Amino acid sequence: MKSNWLYSQRxxxxxxxxxxxxxxxxxxxxxxxxxxxxSFQEVLPGQTHxxxxxxxxxxxxDDSFYxxxxxxxxYTLWTLVVLIPLPLVLAALLNSARMKWSSFFRSALFxxxxxxxxxxxxxxxxxxxxxDDSVMNQIxxxxxxxxxxWMGSSATGMFVLVVxxxxxxxxxxxxxxxxxxxxxxxxxYESAEIDGANTWHKFKSITLPLLKPVAIxxxxxxxxxxxxxxxxxxxxxxxNRSPNDIGLxxxxxxxxxxxxxxxxxxxxxxxxxxxxxxxxxxLVALQFFGLFKKEE
Amino acid sequence: MPAKKTSSQTFLLFALxxxxxxxxxxxxxxxxLASFKPSKELLRYGLNIKLQPELLSFHNYSFIFSAGAxxxxxxxxxxxxxxxxxxxxxxxxxxxxxxxxxMYRFVGRNVLFVFVLLVMMIPVxxxxxxxxxxxxxxxxxxxxxxVILPFVVSPLPIFFFRQFAAGLPRDFLDAGRIDGCTEYxxxxxxFVPLMAPAFGAMAIVQSLASxxxxxxxxxxxxxxxxxxxxxxxxxxxTPYGNNYDILIAGSVLAIVPIMLVFIFFQRFFVSGLTVGxxxx
Numbered sequence: 001m002k003s004n005w006l007y008s009q010r011x012x013x014x015x016x017x018x019x020x021x022x023x024x025x026x027x028x029x030x031x032x033x034x035x036x037x038x039s040f041q042e043v044l045p046g047q048t049h050x051x052x053x054x055x056x057x058x059x060x061x062d063d064s065f066y067x068x069x070x071x072x073x074x075y076t077l078w079t080l081v082v083l084i085p086l087p088l089v090l091a092a093l094l095n096s097a098r099m100k101w102s103s104f105f106r107s108a109l110f111x112x113x114x115x116x117x118x119x120x121x122x123x124x125x126x127x128x129x130x131x132d133d134s135v136m137n138q139i140x141x142x143x144x145x146x147x148x149x150w151m152g153s154s155a156t157g158m159f160v161l162v163v164x165x166x167x168x169x170x171x172x173x174x175x176x177x178x179x180x181x182x183x184x185x186x187x188x189y190e191s192a193e194i195d196g197a198n199t200w201h202k203f204k205s206i207t208l209p210l211l212k213p214v215a216i217x218x219x220x221x222x223x224x225x226x227x228x229x230x231x232x233x234x235x236x237x238x239x240n241r242s243p244n245d246i247g248l249x250x251x252x253x254x255x256x257x258x259x260x261x262x263x264x265x266x267x268x269x270x271x272x273x274x275x276x277x278x279x280x281x282x283l284v285a286l287q288f289f290g291l292f293k294k295e296e
Numbered sequence: 297m298p299a300k301k302t303s304s305q306t307f308l309l310f311a312l313x314x315x316x317x318x319x320x321x322x323x324x325x326x327x328x329l330a331s332f333k334p335s336k337e338l339l340r341y342g343l344n345i346k347l348q349p350e351l352l353s354f355h356n357y358s359f360i361f362s363a364g365a366x367x368x369x370x371x372x373x374x375x376x377x378x379x380x381x382x383x384x385x386x387x388x389x390x391x392x393x394x395x396x397x398x399m400y401r402f403v404g405r406n407v408l409f410v411f412v413l414l415v416m417m418i419p420v421x422x423x424x425x426x427x428x429x430x431x432x433x434x435x436x437x438x439x440x441x442x443v444i445l446p447f448v449v450s451p452l453p454i455f456f457f458r459q460f461a462a463g464l465p466r467d468f469l470d471a472g473r474i475d476g477c478t479e480y481x482x483x484x485x486x487f488v489p490l491m492a493p494a495f496g497a498m499a500i501v502q503s504l505a506s507x508x509x510x511x512x513x514x515x516x517x518x519x520x521x522x523x524x525x526x527x528x529x530x531x532x533x534t535p536y537g538n539n540y541d542i543l544i545a546g547s548v549l550a551i552v553p554i555m556l557v558f559i560f561f562q563r564f565f566v567s568g569l570t571v572g573x574x575x576x
Binding site for chain 1: 306309310312313314316317319320321323324326327330338340341342343344345389390392393395396397399400402405408411412415417418419420421422423424425426427428429430445446447448449454473478479480483504507508510511515526527529530533534535543544547550551554555558562565566
C-alpha cells in the first residue's frame with residue numbers, strides 16, 4: 001500500500017466522485033438557490049434588493065407570459081398526442097414484420113433526430129416559406145389552395161412547430177419503444193395465440209401493458225422537452241421575434257426578459273414558474289398513468 | 297413471434313414505411329437542392345421543389361471555401377474545438393464518477409446518486425440565468441471555457457457509466473489490489489478498457505450533443521469570430537435572407553460529419569441514446 005492517504009481505499013471513492021461534487025455545488029445547487037433568491041429580488045448592478053413577490057406580480061400582469069404559457073402548453077399537448085401513439089404503433093409494426101429493408105426504414109426515420117434544430121429550422125423555413133414557389137405552398141396549389149404565410153398566424157405556426165417536432169422525434173421514440181418491445185418474450189404471444197387471441201387482443205393485453213414503463217419515460221421527457229422548447233421557435237421566427245408573440249415559448253420569454261433585457265429577477269421568476277408547471281404536470285401524468293399504483 | 301403475415305399485408309406495411317422514409321428524408325433533399333441553387337433565386341421565389349437543372353451549380357460551395365466566407369470556417373473550427381475538448385473532458389470525468397458510484401460503498405453514495413438523477417431531471421434552461429451571471433463573475437463570457445465548463449460533468453453519462461460499471465465483475469478490483477495496483481491504476485488499467493463499449497456510446501452521444509448545442513453557447517458567446525456553428529448559422533437568419541449562400545451550403549456541411557459518424561457507428565447511437573429508457 002502506498003503511504004499517501006490519497007491512495008487509500010477509504011479516500012479513493014471520494015476522489016472518483018469529486019468532479020461531480022464540485023460541479024453539483026458550483027454549477028447546479030448554487031445556481032438553483034441563486035435563481036430562487038433572484039426571483040424575489042430586483043437585480044441591478046451594485047444595488048440588488050428584495051422586492052418580495054414583485055417579479056411574480058409583474059409576470060402575472062404581462063400578456064406575453066400568458067401567450068408563452070399557452071404556446072408551450074399547446075405545443076407540449078400536441079407532441080404528446082402525436083409522438084406517443086404514432087411511434088408506438090410504428091415500433092410494434094416494425095417489430096412484428098419480417099420485412100425487407102426494415103433496418104433501412106428505421107435508420108431513415110432516425111436520421112432527423114441527429115440533425116441540429118438550427119439546421120432543421122433553416123430547412124423548415126424554406127419548406128414552409130411564404131412565397132409562391134415555397135414547397136408547402138406549391139403543395140397547397142396542387143389542391144387548389146392559395147399561397148399562405150405559414151409563420152404569420154398562430155394556428156399555422158403551431159402546425160409547423162408540431163410537424164417539425166414529429167419529423168425530429170418519431171425516430172428516437174420508435175427506438176425507445178422498439179428496445180422495450182424486443183425484451184417481451186415471444187412465448188407470451190404464442191400462448192396467447194393458443195388461447196385464440198387475435199392481433200388486436202395481443203397488442204392490447206400483452207404489448208401495451210409491458211410497454212408502460214418506457215411509455216412513462218417517453219411521456220416524462222416529452223413534457224420536459226415540450227416546455228423547454230425554444231430553439232425551434234427562435235429559428236422559425238427570426239430569433240425569438242414573432243408577431244404578437246404567436247411563437248413565443250416559456251424559455252423564449254425567459255430569454256427575452258433575462259438575457260436580452262437583462263432583468264435577471266423577472267427572468268428567474270419565469271424560470272421558477274416554469275419548473276413548477278412542469279413538475280405539477282409530471283405528477284399529474286404519473287398519477288394518471290398509475291405509476292404510484294401497486295403493480296399487479 | 298406473431299403469426300405469419302400474408303404477402304399482401306407485408307406489402308402494405310412495406311409501402312407504409314417506404315412513404316414514411318421518403319417523408320423523413322424529404323427535408324434533406326430540400327436542403328441539398330437549395331444548396332445548389334442561386335441564393336437570389338431562393339430569396340425572390342422561395343425554394344421550388346422542381347430540380348430546375350439549368351439553375352444548379354456548385355457556386356455556393358465554392359463561395360463557402362473562399363476568403364469571403366472566412367467566418368464560416370472559423371465557426372466550423374470553433375465547433376470542432378469545443379466538441380473535442382468537451383467530449384474528452386466529459387468522458388474522463390463522468391466515467392470516473394460513474395465508476396466510483398458503482399464500485400465503492402461509501403458514506404454519501406446514495407445521496408450523490410439521487411443528485412445525479414435530480415440534475416438529469418431539471419432542464420438546463422432553468423438555471424441558465426444564474427449560470428450566465430456566474431460566467432460573468434468568473435470572467436468566462438465569450439470563451440470556450442464558459443461554454444464547456446458548467447456541463448462537462450454531465451449526469452447522463454455518469455448514469456450510463458455507473459450502470460455499465462455495476463455490471464462488471466468486482467473480482468477485477470480485488471485482483472488488481474492483490475497485484476499491487478493503486479485504486480486509480482485499477483480504474484485506468486483494468487476498468488477503462490473493460491468499459492470501452494460505454495465509452496464508444498457516450499463519445500458519440502456527447503459529441504453529437506455538443507456539436508448541435510445551441511441555447512447555452514448562444515448566451516455565453518457573442519463576438520463574431522468566437523461563435524460555434526449552430527449560433528453562427530442562426531445569426532445569418534434574418535428576415536431579409538441576404539446570407540442564403542453561406543446559410544444553406546453551410547447547413548449541409550454542418551450535418552455531414554454527423555451523418556458519416558452515424559453510418560459507421562449506428563449501434564453505438566442506439567445504445568447511447570436509449571439510456572434510461574429501458575429499466576432506468
